[in-house]
Amino acid sequence: MAGHAHNAPQLTKNQALVLGTLESAGAPLSAYTILDHLRGEGLRAPLQVYRALDKLVAIGMVHRLESLNAFVACRHPGCGHHETVAFMICEACSNVGEITDASLEDRLKLAAEDAGFAPKRSIIELRGTCRDCQS
Amino acid sequence: MAGHAHNAPQLTKNQALVLGTLESAGAPLSAYTILDHLRGEGLRAPLQVYRALDKLVAIGMVHRLESLNAFVACRHPGCGHHETVAFMICEACSNVGEITDASLEDRLKLAAEDAGFAPKRSIIELRGTCRDCQS
DNA sequence: TGCCAGACGTTATACCGTTACGCAACGAAC
DNA sequence: GTTCGTTGCGTAACGGTATAACGTCTGGCA
Numbered sequence: 001m002a003g004h005a006h007n008a009p010q011l012t013k014n015q016a017l018v019l020g021t022l023e024s025a026g027a028p029l030s031a032y033t034i035l036d037h038l039r040g041e042g043l044r045a046p047l048q049v050y051r052a053l054d055k056l057v058a059i060g061m062v063h064r065l066e067s068l069n070a071f072v073a074c075r076h077p078g079c080g081h082h083e084t085v086a087f088m089i090c091e092a093c094s095n096v097g098e099i100t101d102a103s104l105e106d107r108l109k110l111a112a113e114d115a116g117f118a119p120k121r122s123i124i125e126l127r128g129t130c131r132d133c134q135s
Numbered sequence: 136m137a138g139h140a141h142n143a144p145q146l147t148k149n150q151a152l153v154l155g156t157l158e159s160a161g162a163p164l165s166a167y168t169i170l171d172h173l174r175g176e177g178l179r180a181p182l183q184v185y186r187a188l189d190k191l192v193a194i195g196m197v198h199r200l201e202s203l204n205a206f207v208a209c210r211h212p213g214c215g216h217h218e219t220v221a222f223m224i225c226e227a228c229s230n231v232g233e234i235t236d237a238s239l240e241d242r243l244k245l246a247a248e249d250a251g252f253a254p255k256r257s258i259i260e261l262r263g264t265c266r267d268c269q270s
Numbered sequence: 271t272g273c274c275a276g277a278c279g280t281t282a283t284a285c286c287g288t289t290a291c292g293c294a295a296c297g298a299a300c
Numbered sequence: 301g302t303t304c305g306t307t308g309c310g311t312a313a314c315g316g317t318a319t320a321a322c323g324t325c326t327g328g329c330a
Contacts, residue, residue: 134253
């Protein structure tokens with residue numbers, strides 16, 4: 001359990017349990033899978049997990065993968081400042097990598113503004129094959 | 136009803152009904168909303184809609200918006216060749232715009248390959264406010 | 271004629287996420 | 301110290317999203 005050394009605002013018990021589950025999995029988990037892992041710790045209802053996830057996502061320690069309806073612990077040791085992140089999701093091994101590329105973000109923002117669109121949040125997810133899974 | 140003039144492989148009845156519903160809505164619809172619109176035409180089960188959607192997405196006449204769990208008719212008159220498309224989703228009016236920017240795609244592909252990742256499909260969705268909805 | 275592939279229809283089920291309650295703990299304000 | 305707002309917690313019920321597992325029907329074709 002490497003454990004992040006974030007500027008983390010004292011996680012509550014449920015939040016710590018959920019984060020711990022995601023970190024030790026090292027791969028995306030659905031909310032219900034997390035719940036199943038935590039029934040032994042006393043959690044019983046989806047809402048308990050979703051509330052913890054909401055908070056963890058809000059403070060940037062967990063990311064939601066929209067195309068998977070799943071959640072993953074943030075990989076960046078220095079979490080905290082969260083611009084746009086692009087995810088690389090391996091369809092063979094489920095590993096998830098993160099890209100933060102300022103020029104990519106700029107391009108995207110520019111293209112949007114050309115169309116008169118004011119973006120608030122960007123979702124970028126690549127599905128494919130990671131280095132280790134390419135034969 | 137503008138109606139696409141695609142190189143479309145003879146849609147079946149259900150596929151045509153689903154596509155028509157999406158085109159006349161002009162905004163993203165969930166599969167179940169489509170189903171509700173089509174109960175009058177004899178459709179009864181989600182699967183009938185999902186099967187039609189699968190086909191329409193495969194031939195590029197409909198896009199799936201992952202962050203919305205919804206579907207939208209393709210806006211491009213000249214559909215058919217589908218590279219990466221980025222969607223601009225207005226949170227005020229639900230309109231969806233499409234961006235196809237080759238240099239954006241290149242940047243993304245480059246960044247991925249730097250990480251040894253071989254992408255198959257890209258999902259890019261911007262949430263924000265469209266031109267008309269910015270006061 | 272017999273076979274096969276593809277679309278279709280139905281039922282049931284699994285998976286994902288939220289609404290609507292009410293309770294308990296804590297800190298700030300007065 | 302009581303009041304009050306805020307935040308987190310727990311439970312039950314529900315609604316929205318998607319698929320599994322059947323079986324049927326049709327058209328093409330050897």
